[in-house]
Amino acid sequence: MQFRALPFKCPSCGSYMVYQIGSYHLVCSSCKSTKAIDAQVYVRAKEPVFSEIEPNGILKTVDCPGCGADIEFKEFELSKNCPYCSNPLVTKPVNPKPPYSILPFAIDKESAREIFKKWLGSLWFAPGSLKKLLDFEHKFKPLYAPYFSFDAKTFTRYSGYRGDAYYVEVEKVVYINGREQVVRELERRINWTYVSGTTGRDFYDILVNANSKLPEILHSIRSYDLNRLMLFNPSFLSGFESFEYDRELKNCYSETKEYIKSVVYSDVLYSIGGDEQRVESISTSYSNEVFETTMLPVWISSFEHKGKRYDIAINGVTGEITGERPYSYIKIFAFIAAIFLILLVLMYYDDITSEVIDTHLKVGPMP
Ligand SMILES: [Zn+2]
Ligand SMILES: [Zn+2]
Structure with missing residues (x-):
């Protein structure tokens, strides 16, 4: 047209x-x-x-x-x-x-x-x-x-249940090093009440x-x-x-x-x-x-x-x-690799410092 x-x-x-x-x-x-x-x-x-x-x-x-x-x-x-x-x-x-x-x-x-x-x-x-x-x-x-x-x-009418949490102490059987033990734990429970409004x-x-x-x-x-x-x-x-x-x-x-x-x-x-x-x-x-x-x-x-x-x-x-x-996945990879590298360097540095401390301990006065 x-x-x-x-x-x-x-x-x-x-x-x-x-x-x-x-x-x-x-x-x-x-x-x-x-x-x-x-x-x-x-x-x-x-x-x-x-x-x-x-x-x-x-x-x-x-x-x-x-x-x-x-x-x-x-x-x-x-x-x-x-x-x-x-x-x-x-x-x-x-x-x-x-x-x-x-x-x-x-x-x-x-x-x-x-x-x-x-x-x-x-x-x-x-x-x-x-x-x-x-x-x-x-x-x-x-x-x-x-x-x-x-x-x-x-304008809305509704009905439902309101749940209020409370905690009770319960006994539980757990295995530690293959041995059965009873421990006390807090367990979350809900008290439901009917509501409408x-x-x-x-x-x-x-x-x-x-x-x-x-x-x-x-x-x-x-x-x-x-x-x-x-x-x-x-x-x-x-x-x-x-x-x-x-x-x-x-x-x-x-x-x-x-x-x-x-x-x-x-x-x-x-x-x-x-x-x-x-x-x-x-x-x-x-x-x-x-x-x-x-x-x-x-x-x-x-x-x-x-x-x-x-x-x-x-x-x-x-x-x-x-x-x-x-x-850019290359940039993300490079970023993660850089962080990894920094962590490695820090760990290495941390190792050297501990060695130095060890040495200091060794040369310290004997008890
Ligand atoms: Zn003009
Ligand atoms: Zn024109």
């Missing part, structure tokens, strides 16, 4: 403008003049999870306003730059629920490079070739990823990466301050790659519920108390199950090492970095 790119033209020179990280402005790629974005603070407005929203995969062909080329978009791709002239190509969202909000980038290329360099320098036992594989300039790209953000209130917990802003094609590592980038969300405005996407959700809302919510259940289970164990717990029944009721769609910024990169793919992600607001990395 043919799509038009949203226009981001510089009023001074007619060249294209891109979002300037850390600001609420567009900046001209040519004359560097700036233009304010009509940025509005997003007032949280979540919807019930039960609304059916199926992703709408459309293959877009976008007419580049810079060079006139027809640019193919991948399914659910929302924006990218023209591969021929770098003109930003931002399209209209096609999913039934467009992004409600967006968290604009705060970490620019310079800061991301510094964070990455620091991380790379902190890696122990990394193969020497890693630094070559990870060329920041060519590998890292800024991206807006689609997320669902869920809230839910829970209730516990409640409200969950807010549980984030789930809503695009299955994006790297798994995005699941570990979650610590965004969602109080700083802005109302979705495509100007923030100008110059950046972005995607819409391709996952079904109900699947993402099921995933969230598994997480909620695990937290509730820990709450129940805590509430039962004692040294050990046995859970007999848990029944949780949910209310206020709501969601919203949002777009969050991340710098991502990946590299291949010995046929395996590794992903790295930097939170585009906090700068938190998460990375998968290979280990």
Whole structure:
């Protein structure tokens, strides 16, 4: 389907403008003049999870306003730059629920490079070739990823047993040098008491990466301050790659519920108390199950090492970095060998010292 790119033209020179990280402005790629974005603070407005929203995969062909080329978009791709002239190509969202909000980038290329360099320098036992594989300039790209953000209130009734430990002295038969002997030992026992009760917990802003094609590592980038969300405005996407959700809302919510259940289970164990717990029944009721769609910024990169793919992600607001990395077994082996060698030297030295002490003893005054 043919799509038009949203226009981001510089009023001074007619060249294209891109979002300037850390600001609420567009900046001209040519004359560097700036233009304010009509940025509005997003007032949280979540919807019930039960609304059916199926992703709408459309293959877009976008007419580049810079060079006139027809640019193919991948399914659910929302924006990218023209591969021929770098003109930003931002399209209209096609999913039934467009992004409600967006968290604009705060970490620019310079800061991301510094964070990455620091991380790379902190890696122990990394193969020497890693630094070559990870060329920041060519590998890292800024991206807006689609997320669902869920809230839910829970109320749980439970029953089970609280176990309190106590110790009793018992006699045990042991064999020492083949002879039977009776020794006294403390043995741990549990006193179980039946308990039942209730516990409640409200969950807010549980984030789930809503695009299955994006790297798994995005699941570990979650610590965004969602109080700083802005109302979705495509100007923030100008110059950046972005995607819409391709996952079904109900699947993402099921995933969230598994997480909620695990937290509730820990709450129940805590509430039962004692040294050990046995859970007999848990029944949780949910209310206020709501969601919203949002777009969050991340710098991502990946590299291949010995046929395996590794992903790295930097939170585009906090700068938190998460990375998968290979280990150099040669370096680990060399490290262990070095420790072994040091131990050997120490033992040798220790032997000499004892000999010296022995000698001293021998030459000492006779009793
Ligand atoms: Zn300009
Ligand atoms: Zn172009």
